Amino acid sequence: MLPSVSLLESFQASQMSFMLAIHLLAIMAEAMSGALAAGRRNMDIFGVTVIAFVTALGGGTIRDMVLGHYPLGWTQHPEYVYLVIAAGLLTTVVARYMIRLKRVFLLLDALGLVAFSLIGCSAALELGYPGVVVVMAGMITGISGGILRDVLCNQVPVVFRRELYxxxxxxxxxxxxxLRAWDVDHDIGTAVCFAG
Amino acid sequence: MLPSVSLLESFQASQMSFMLAIHLLAIMAEAMSGALAAGRRNMDIFGVTVIAFVTALGGGTIRDMVLGHYPLGWTQHPEYVYLVIAAGLLTTVVARYMIRLKRVFLLLDALGLVAFSLIGCSAALELGYPGVVVVMAGMITGISGGILRDVLCNQVPVVFRRELYxxxxxxxxxxxxxLRAWDVDHDIGTAVCFAG
Amino acid sequence: MLPSVSLLESFQASQMSFMLAIHLLAIMAEAMSGALAAGRRNMDIFGVTVIAFVTALGGGTIRDMVLGHYPLGWTQHPEYVYLVIAAGLLTTVVARYMIRLKRVFLLLDALGLVAFSLIGCSAALELGYPGVVVVMAGMITGISGGILRDVLCNQVPVVFRRELYxxxxxxxxxxxxxLRAWDVDHDIGTAVCFAG
Structure with missing residues (x-):
């Protein structure tokens, strides 16, 4: 029995690493999208960093404040803050080469949207909120970082104009x-969402 | 005795239904005002729904977040969320006929402002906050939905320009x-406020 | 022994009065800066008061909402609210003479920034948050009042353009x-920060 248990554990561990990697990629992608928007508005290095932070971690912050889920995630994981600042500063350096990387960037952005939405749904579900709140928590996490970015850049949020996001x-x-209602295993559900 | 108790109960029940009806009307009116503003900015169906939601339930959300009153009202009453979405979508359909209904709409808007202000005051009072915070909670509930609407529509909030609201x-x-200080019965106080 | 204890106590009391005086000055300075910005946008008396409130107490409000530190400071100290309203209304009267007082005003503004940043750091430290969150809480308290002011006035926040703040x-x-890490006494640390 022991070998199979350890196999299962290592499978689960690899899955968690996979989810964590996607989460970190998503945060980086959102931070870079924020930094690019701030750069386009000729903001200084501090403005770029704040907008990167707000775009990447603002969605989760608003979700947790709405759900009353304290302490907020990033206050317990300083590494997220460092990642966001690093991604923001990096973007100011590589911004001129970003045009060629546009496809990679769009892919990361879409990945971020999906990952953030799933994370938001999970958070509300664990706190025992009803279905409609779970959906809204997912959308708040996925989209409101971008809304904050656009408000701080003094623009009508792009998400209100382009239905796709x-x-x-x-x-x-x-x-x-x-998938939850059909009682599908959580991990498989997550995998299907990403495949879909 | 029993008949009179049941009469009192039915009177109180009818009063509660009256308050609930006004609350629902107020939420609908605010949602429609948000949807109209979003439509004027050429937002898509998602933008209209979000602005409707933020205008109708944003004031109460900010009040509860400021007062630390969790869980937020609409997360426990999904029917409010459905009502807001329905009112927002309905508005996109009937928007062209709204010009003729302008008087009805202004009346609903004023009703919403009064109802939301009263609800905000009650909420802060029940949580034991001092008088000035009760007044501010009332005003936050009555007005900040409209402020959020205008910020998301990239406008200077109308409430800062038109003193009336x-x-x-x-x-x-x-x-x-x-009225509370004079120890007037809560229900009568509410009625006087609406009459005033 | 008694005289020396009472001397120490009176010294500590005078230090606390000093800190409180600086805090109140900072709140007043921020309220006036908000009222001036609102006046420049031709807002009415209500708009001026709201912007003054948001500029002066918005930073601490956002910090406490992010840290989950309820009840919020100003809901327990109504005198802050009165101070902010008074400072806002006063500014509308003396605004025309403010040009001559520009140096005093800039000094107050800088004092407010330093005081608010220190207060924010202290608050997060007392709640046991890690170092990076302490720094962010300080910056949120010092800067986000001004960000809210500029968003409500429909401008790109000035703090994103002028690195100095x-x-x-x-x-x-x-x-x-x-200074905390070097285990310097809190009061001396505060004094050094102000001197620096």
Whole structure:
């Protein structure tokens, strides 16, 4: 029995590493999207860092404040803060080469949207909120970082004009709920959401 | 005795239904005002829904977050969320006929302002906050939904330019406090506020 | 022994009065800066008061909401609210003479930034948050009142364009942390920060 247990454990551990890697990638992608937007508005290095932080961690912050889920995630994981600052500063250096990386960047952005939406749904579900709040928590996590970024850059949020982002986030959240209702194993559900 | 008790109960029940009906009307009115503002900025269906939600439930959300009153109201009453989404979507359909309904709409808007201000005062009072915080909680509930709407639509909030809204909300909150101080029965106080 | 104890107590009391005086001065300075910005946008008396409130107490409010530190400071100290309203209304009267007082005003503004940053660091430290969160709490307290002011006035926040404010706040917070790490007495640390 022991070998199989340890195999299962190592499988689960690798899955957790996979989810963590996606989460970190998502945070980096959002931070870079924030830094790019701030750079376009000719902000200084501090503005770039704040907008990167707000874009990457603002969605989760608003979700936790709405759900009353204290302490907030990033206050317990300083490494997220360092990652966001590093990604923001890095972006100011490589911004001129970003045009060629546009496809990579769009992919990371989409990945971030899906990952953040799933994380938001999970958080609300664990706190025992009803279905509609779970969906809204997912969408808040996925989208409100970008809304804060656009408000601070004095623009009408792009998510209110381009349906795609919101639709993807909504679809991911609903799929998450449906799979949970069918009692599908959580990990498989997550995998399906990413595949979908 | 029994008949009179049941009469009192039915009277109280009808009063509660009355308050609930006004609350629901107020939420609908605010959601429609948000949806109209979003429509004017050429937002898509998602933008309209978010702005409707933020306008209708944002004031109470900010109040509860400021007062530390968790869980937030709408997370426990999913029916509010459905009502807001329905009102927002309905508005996109009937927006072209709204010009003729302008008087009805202004009336609903004023009703919403008064109802929200009263609800905000009650919430802070029940949590034991001092008088000035009760007044501010009332005004936050009555007005900040509209402020969020205007910020997300990239405009200077209309409430900062037209004194009327803020004055009405302030007057309602002060009247509420004065009536409480005179130890007037809560229900009568509410009725007087609406009559005023 | 008694005389020396009472001397120490009176010294500590005078220090606390000193800190309180600086805190109140800082709140007043921020309220006036908010009222001036609102006046420049032709807001009415209510807009001026709200912007004054948000500029002066918004930073501490956001910090406490992020740290989950309830009840919020100003809900327990109504005198702060009265002070802010008074400072806001006073500014509308004396605004035309403010040009001559510009130096005094800049000094008060800088004092406010330093005081708010220190207060924010202390609050997070007392709640047991890690170092990077302490620094961020200090900067949130020092700077986000001004960010809210600029967002409500429909402008790109000035702090994202002029590095000075953010740099001063960051330096104060880091100095605060360093002095704490060296186990310097809190009061001396505070004094050094103000001298620096």
């Amino acid at each position: 919101a639709s993807v986030s909504l679809a991911v959240c609903l799929l998450f709920l449906v | 803020a004055s009405v909300s302030l007057a309602v909150c002060l009247l509420f406090l004065v | 953010a740099s001063v706040s960051l330096a104060v917070c880091l100095l605060f942390l360093v």
